[in-house]
Amino acid sequence: MSTTAAVMGTGSWGTAFAAALADAGTSVTMWGRRADSVAQINAGCNEDYLPGILLPEGIRASTDPQEALAGADIVVLAVPSQTLRANLSGWTLPATAAVVSLMKGVELGTTKRMSEVIMEVGGVDVERVVVVSGPNLAKEIARKQPAASVVACCDQATAERVAAACATGYFRPYFNHDVVGTELGGAVKNVVALAVGMAEGMGMGDNTKASIITRGLAETARLGVRLGADPSTFMGLAGVGDLIATCMSPLSRNRTFGENLGKGMSVAEVIEVTRQTAEGVKSCHSVLDLARNAGVEMPIAEAVTSVIDGQRTPEELVDLLMSRTRKHERI
Numbered sequence: 001m002s003t004t005a006a007v008m009g010t011g012s013w014g015t016a017f018a019a020a021l022a023d024a025g026t027s028v029t030m031w032g033r034r035a036d037s038v039a040q041i042n043a044g045c046n047e048d049y050l051p052g053i054l055l056p057e058g059i060r061a062s063t064d065p066q067e068a069l070a071g072a073d074i075v076v077l078a079v080p081s082q083t084l085r086a087n088l089s090g091w092t093l094p095a096t097a098a099v100v101s102l103m104k105g106v107e108l109g110t111t112k113r114m115s116e117v118i119m120e121v122g123g124v125d126v127e128r129v130v131v132v133s134g135p136n137l138a139k140e141i142a143r144k145q146p147a148a149s150v151v152a153c154c155d156q157a158t159a160e161r162v163a164a165a166c167a168t169g170y171f172r173p174y175f176n177h178d179v180v181g182t183e184l185g186g187a188v189k190n191v192v193a194l195a196v197g198m199a200e201g202m203g204m205g206d207n208t209k210a211s212i213i214t215r216g217l218a219e220t221a222r223l224g225v226r227l228g229a230d231p232s233t234f235m236g237l238a239g240v241g242d243l244i245a246t247c248m249s250p251l252s253r254n255r256t257f258g259e260n261l262g263k264g265m266s267v268a269e270v271i272e273v274t275r276q277t278a279e280g281v282k283s284c285h286s287v288l289d290l291a292r293n294a295g296v297e298m299p300i301a302e303a304v305t306s307v308i309d310g311q312r313t314p315e316e317l318v319d320l321l322m323s324r325t326r327k328h329e330r331i
Contacts, residue, residue, distance in 0.1 A: 002027055003165045006072035006097075008087070010037045010061065012049040012138035013102055014078025019142055020171045021076075022058035024164075030061040031068035038063050053142045065091050074098045074165055081105025081114055082282055088121040098158050100130040104186035105279050106286035111293060113183045127155040130162050131179050133186040134237040135245035137252065141171060148172040150238040152182035174237065181229030182238040185220060189243040190280030191287055192216030193254035194304050196247040198314040200255070201262020208318075212300065213247050215321075219298040223287075226294045254278040261307065262314045284308055 003026045007018040010032035018028045032038040040046050041061035044054055062068050065087075069075060072094050079087050081103040093099060099122065101114045112120070115129045134149035141147050151166075151173045153159040163173040176182055192213065199208045220243070221234040233239055246252045257278035260270040267281065284305040291298040303320050306312040312320070 003073050003161075004071055005029075005074040005076060005165060006031065006068045007076040007078060008065065008068065008091075009078030009102075010034070010041060010046060010049070011078060011080075012046075012142075013136065014076065015041070015046045015050055015055070016136075016138040016142040017076060017078065017102060017132070017166065018059055019055055020166045020168055021074075022056040023144075023168045024166050024171075026058070026074070026165045028059045029068045029072070030059060031065045032061055032063060035063055037061075050139060050142045053139075069094060072097050074100060074162060076100045076102060077114075077118070078102040081279065082108055084114060084117050085121055088118065091122075093122050093124065096128075098128050098130050098153075098162050099124045100132055100162055101183075102132055104133065104183075104190060105283040106187050106290055108282065108286045111286050111290040113180070113187070115179055115183060127153075128158060129153065129179070130158060131182045131186075132162070132166075132173070133182050133242060135241040137245055137249055139251055144168075144170040146170050146172070148174060148237055148241075150174050150176045150182055150236065152176040152179045152238070154179060176233065176236075176238065178230040178233045180227055181224045181231075181233030184224045184227065184229060185234060185239040185242055187283055188216070188220040188223065188287055188301065189246045190254045190278065191284045191301050191304050192220070192243060193246040193252055194258035194261070194278070194280045194284065194308075195300050195317065197252075197255040197258020197260075198262035198304075198307070198317060199258075201259040201264075202314055202318070204318070209247065212321075213243060216247075216300050217243055219291075219296075219300055223291050223294060223296045223298060226296050227290075254280040257281060267308060267310070280304070281308055 007030045038061040075097045103114045131152040151159045151163045159175045196209050288301050303317040
């Protein structure tokens with residue numbers, strides 16, 4: 001019996017994951033808010049987000065969310081993280097479907113992870129909530145370049161079901177029970193990538209960027225462990241793997257956004273030029289709030305947030321981090 005999936009969202013990562021599902025033999029219906037995006041997908045492409053890439057057969061799209069959700073064995077949520085609550089409030093999810101989060105953010109105001117919002121608003125049991133995260137640059141996966149990812153769920157059978165539905169010759173899923181660590185790795189790395197991008201934009205070298213990445217990983221791990229995550233998660237695909245890809249690739253929206261800030265552009269100017277907001281620009285505030293609530297020090301996240309809010313310049317961010325009190329290196 002074939003598996004049926006609903007992919008809610010027609011952005012680059014949602015579309016690339018839908019393609020992996022279809023290539024794995026899963027029947028996919030996508031939901032999109034805009035009729036023109038839906039028309040493109042039904043024509044076999046998504047020129048707005050993945051230009052020049054043909055989508056596999058087995059994918060169709062609709063502007064009606066309930067049409068996309070009807071009869072789905074797996075529901076994949078690929079909307080912007082700050083819109084998840086509002087979207088879920090208007091949808092009726094299938095009662096037995098595995099609900100997969102592709103989102104990498106923390107909700108503003110509540111500081112809730114996406115899995116927590118899914119359970120609260122969607123009424124989904126914890127055993128059906130799955131998080132997929134890792135070094136997953138959408139354009140590379142859409143081009144069928146080999147990549148691995150983590151499928152995290154507290155229920156092994158659900159994780160295996162989702163992994164089987166998306167495993168292809170170019171996309172390899174691994175299992176993980178650590179939903180908390182997997183989600184936090186995906187959210188915090190966007191903030192660290194903004195800092196790395198700023199360093200790149202200011203013309204700084206690999207030593208600087210490697211230092212930010214390494215200390216950013218330490219911040220992420222500290223927060224994760226305080227919130228109950230498995231420390232080993234941050235040494236894997238959802239931790240250091242995703243962090244490296246997002247911080248170092250020119251395909252990363254967060255790194256590119258930070259690079260433009262480092263070149264002297266304002267947040268508003270970068271948004272105007274790129275016509276999109278990187279996830280970390282919003283999530284830096286909620287990540288920092290989450291850390292403060294947990295009593296965890298995160299100097300990189302704090303410095304990035306101050307730049308986004310116009311309180312500091314990228315140059316001041318570097319000076320701030322370099323002038324901190326010397327201490328023993330620890331994760």
